Amino acid sequence: MRIVFLILISLTLYANNILTNYRINGITNVQKQMDFELTKDKYWSEYIKNIDTRFGYLESNLKILTCNKNKSTLNLYVKDSTNSYILQKEYSAFTGEIKGDKTEEGDLITPIGIYKILKTLTKENKLDSFYGPLAFVTSYPNTYDIYRGKNGHGIWIHGLPSKEKRDSFTKGCIAIDNQNIKALHNNIDIQNTILIIDSNEVKKNISKNILSSILSELFIWRYAWLYDDIDGYLNFYSNEFVRHDGMTLERFKKYKSRIFRKQEEKTIIFNNINVIPYPNSKNIYQITFKESYKSDTFKFLGDKVLIVKIDKNNKIKIITEK
Template identity: 30%
Template structure:
């Protein structure tokens, strides 16, 4: 998808220089990352679920990918609309195999998560978690929908005296020196950690084909929204859709009502982050919205299930406002007042233009 006039601001994160060494795919305690640089371009492989990272500086340029079957954690960088593995490390996982279902089952969950909070001493005991830990958002939207229980799934370290083959209570575990390196790639609440039973890989052609399919579905959804083609637009929503205010039927009626109020709408979306694990899909993007009565700017987060018909079926959609880099303080205050006015008119309880 290409926007004629991009509105987002591109800033590139500095990338740490890392000495890369080839290592066997084993339970080795080696802490040197594995490099792809020696491989020729036609041998480059892409993890199937890491479809795209967003180009906007609000989001992270990096993603962590965990392969439970190989007990490996890899770091991928998104640069110039391409994905490159820049590091790989041994990792420990839950003592028991399989996906986490309930509290205290000693299993590592399979899914799409985001690193939320950084913790170190004295908040966490060194003997259990090493010198650094990052919490995740388990249980996420999908986990809650699937009635999974438990909490406290972290990415953390352990002292060097503890073997990485011991098995955790469900967390992903690396060495102390490695988690210090991983910190360089973490933007809290924005850096994803994808945990797979086994990572499936695509060659460049297969990866680009997958990415193009998702981008087309994403833009078709945006186009139907912008054209106020509500009947086509609603096909991208699952009948189990629910946000904090509305279910599927209420959302459909809400969009019909907005169509009667707005003579036009414009929807601009930045390059999206698109992540997939099994049938779960997470999309994040920067959104600029305008109608004859309202305008806003913010972050859109979509949770969806894979759909063979339209690409994805949205089960939840969230939006939060951000300071508009193109708007003056006065215009943002005016827009805030417009939002409040529309809320009072009960066009929507939270986001009248969405």
């Protein structure tokens, strides 16, 4: 009871401090104070302590497809009523003939990475019968693929030919039998499903300490951006940084410095945040979120992707973004 009492006192004092700040300085100062609170590791550690983070920190994905290429399986995980990811189905799958990670068109390799499902193809879309009754189009090449110079296209999850034989491998796609591809279609919404492909088992039970540090760092980056701290903002960018459109770090610094000099009042809100360790890599994470940005001269509402490298102190360095 004593601990509960002390916590209640602490919360009351904190609320009173906010009210006093608001009474004296107005809402803008309170907002800045709250934005600063979001940068603290302590807040994020407490926030995620009871969240299922076996695949990372996920706000917007209710279902996850994982592909183990060596085991030739495609697994479907679904959030249950307790918001835990439960294995719903394991499918036998065909993958590319050649092992490793895809780098170029025609190399017969299934890529390793994190992908969205962009759309569904059926016979109504003139899908060739070789791919079975339907196919899911993935987002290969993604932002990190492009950063690393990968090329190629047309990586799908699809069915099997109904009237002809096929090899026991694909040219780079993931193929499951036709009954299963139909069942999968009925069991997922492509808007809230991601695909994670790895050579072996997809990483699970991700460290909450690392995730809370990354989330804290993400909001420190946002705080610097929001309050025009150009040095603090640019310090998050790696010397290896190249933007998705090819903009180098030096050009990016000049571009951002011009914008920051305007000293515009702005709002920056992040929703649907996902932080996932990148398969087959060390200390690389993909961060995605829905960004709402509004200033006097510019507005943006859309998807944002950051690929970050984590150092030994769990600090992030952005190596590419879109």
